[in-house]
Amino acid sequence: xxxEKITTFCFSPTGTSRKNLLAVLSGLKEMxxxxxxxxxxxxxxxxxxxxxxxxxxxxxxxxxxxxxxALQRLDKVRGEVTPAILLVTYGNRDYEKALxxxxxxxxxxxxxxxxxxxxxxxxxxxxxxxxxxxxxxxAADLASAQEFGAKLWEEKLSGCxxxxxxxxxxxxxxxxxPWQNMLRFVWFVLGYQRQQKKNPVKIYPFAPADQCTHCxxxxxxxxxxxxxxxxxxxxxxxxxIRCCACVKGCPSGxxxxxxxxxxPLSKNFQMRRELLYIY
Ligand SMILES: Cc1cc2nc3c(=O)[nH]c(=O)nc-3n(C[C@H](O)[C@H](O)[C@H](O)COP(=O)(O)O)c2cc1C
Ligand code: SF4
Ligand code: SF4
Numbered sequence: 001x002x003x004e005k006i007t008t009f010c011f012s013p014t015g016t017s018r019k020n021l022l023a024v025l026s027g028l029k030e031m032x033x034x035x036x037x038x039x040x041x042x043x044x045x046x047x048x049x050x051x052x053x054x055x056x057x058x059x060x061x062x063x064x065x066x067x068x069x070a071l072q073r074l075d076k077v078r079g080e081v082t083p084a085i086l087l088v089t090y091g092n093r094d095y096e097k098a099l100x101x102x103x104x105x106x107x108x109x110x111x112x113x114x115x116x117x118x119x120x121x122x123x124x125x126x127x128x129x130x131x132x133x134x135x136x137x138x139a140a141d142l143a144s145a146q147e148f149g150a151k152l153w154e155e156k157l158s159g160c161x162x163x164x165x166x167x168x169x170x171x172x173x174x175x176x177x178p179w180q181n182m183l184r185f186v187w188f189v190l191g192y193q194r195q196q197k198k199n200p201v202k203i204y205p206f207a208p209a210d211q212c213t214h215c216x217x218x219x220x221x222x223x224x225x226x227x228x229x230x231x232x233x234x235x236x237x238x239x240x241i242r243c244c245a246c247v248k249g250c251p252s253g254x255x256x257x258x259x260x261x262x263x264p265l266s267k268n269f270q271m272r273r274e275l276l277y278i279y
Contacts, residue, residue, distance in 0.1 A: 001160055006033040007049055008056045009077060011070035013039060013223050013243035016121025016137060017089040021058035023142040024087060024117070027149020028054075029158065038073035039223050048078040054157070055079060055111055057102060058087040060121065062241075064096030069224065069241055071105055079110035083164050085152070086116040091123030092133035092269045093185075094177070099169040114164040115152050115279035116172060119145060124244035125259040130266035133273075144275045152279045173276045181268040188264040204235040205247050205257040218246035218255055 008025065012018040018037070025033070036047065049055055055077075059070045066088070084106050088098045095118040103113050120141060123132035137145065156164055207218075212233040219227045226239035227246060232255075235246075247257050 001052060001163055003029075003054045003083070003157060003160075004031070004052045006031060006054045006056065007036060007047075008033065008058065009036045009038060009074055010058045011038050011067065011073060011223075012058065012060065012089075013221075013241075013245035014060075014121070014124050014248050017058045017060045017087070017119075019137050019142065020089050020117075020119040020121065020145055021056060021087055023137065023145035024085065024149040024152075025056065027146040027151075028153045036077075038070065042073050043076055046076045046078060048080065049082040049111075051079075051081045051163070053079075053082050055082055055084040055106075056087065057084060057106060058089070059098070059102065060124075061088050061090035061095045061098040064094060064098060066098050066101050066105070067241060067243075074105070077109060079106070079112075081163065082111050083114040083157075084111035086113050086169065087119060088117075089119045089121040089137075091126070091265070092120055092136070092271075092273050093123075093265060094175045099172055103169040112163065112166045113169065114156065114166060115277065116167060116169045117145075117148060117275060117277035118172065118175070119275055120273050123262075123265060124242075124248075125257065125262040125265060127256070127262060130262035132262070132266045132269060141275065148275060148277050156279050167278050169278075172278055175273065175276070177269070178271075181271075185264055185268045192260060202237065203258060203260075204237050204240050204242065205244065205255055206235060207233040207250065207255040209233045211252065211254040213252055213254075215251060217249055217251055221245040221249040 059066050086102050088095050120136045122136050126132040224239045226236040
């Protein structure tokens with residue numbers, strides 16, 4: 001079976017899942033390629049790929065899972081026993097169930113996973129006070145991702161007579177965290193949950209009204225239309241997924257999200273993680 005065309009599907013509010021996807025793609029053989037970016041679009045029409053096509057799915061990890069909005073937007077994608085590469089990008093803590101969930105989702109829609117990778121991206125909550133995987137994916141990450149793509153192509157996909165052998169993401173290597181860091185983080189999460197039970201407070205990104213220039217950048221960057229033109233200093237809590245695209249894309253640096261998780265994440269997940277994959 002010769003692969004004739006690649007279609008990529010990507011959800012990436014702060015751009016790291018997109019960078020990682022393009023790096024893997026650059027290692028594969030050059031051929032016709034269509035990019036479907038669902039970060040801003042909610043495709044209403046069914047999109048069906050054939051068996052000779054190759055699909056690549058790339059999404060971030062939120063709370064150890066795939067963001068529900070990404071799955072909603074990919075809901076109408078179908079394969080016909082179409083091979084698929086599954087990529088998740090996480091902020092240096094852990095990818096947990098995200099790849100398993102993405103595998104189940106694409107299998108239900110007619111795709112056959114043939115490779116999977118867990119990749120690193122700067123954490124959406126990272127800021128100057130609490131840096132977490134700053135600048136990732138960096139040049140070394142992008143080179144590893146390209147090498148992964150090239151090896152996958154040469155050793156598995158190129159000149160494959162039958163359909164490429166399927167993989168299970170349940171065989172993926174696990175992320176290893178020293179037990180002290182893990183314990184400290186779990187301790188923080190339990191305390192936070194206890195506090196939220198007693199006194200539930202949800203916080204969202206905002207900008208001080210006297211500092212926002214109303215440039216409107218954040219409105220265009222928000223994947224869920226949670227920021228209204230003319231009222232850019234506030235956020236609609238019913239729509240916000242706390243992706244931090246608006247924070248990272250505010251040219252004046254005045255839109256912030258003070259996540260209580262930023263400090264414990266920064267403290268406990270400083271170790272450099274590398275690309276994990278199977279094919
Ligand atoms: C709401 C939310 C939850 C997150 N949960 C996790 C997580 O469970 N583990 C992790 O390592 N990173 C987590 N992250 C960090 C993102 O996975 C990471 O920053 C990723 O690079 C973002 O992808 P994007 O640039 O494509 O938006 C989370 C980020 C957000 C916004
Ligand atoms: S990007 Fe920043 S300065 Fe521009 S409108 Fe949004 S919050 Fe205001
Ligand atoms: S308002 Fe919320 S959903 Fe919109 S970009 Fe900012 S963090 Fe993301």
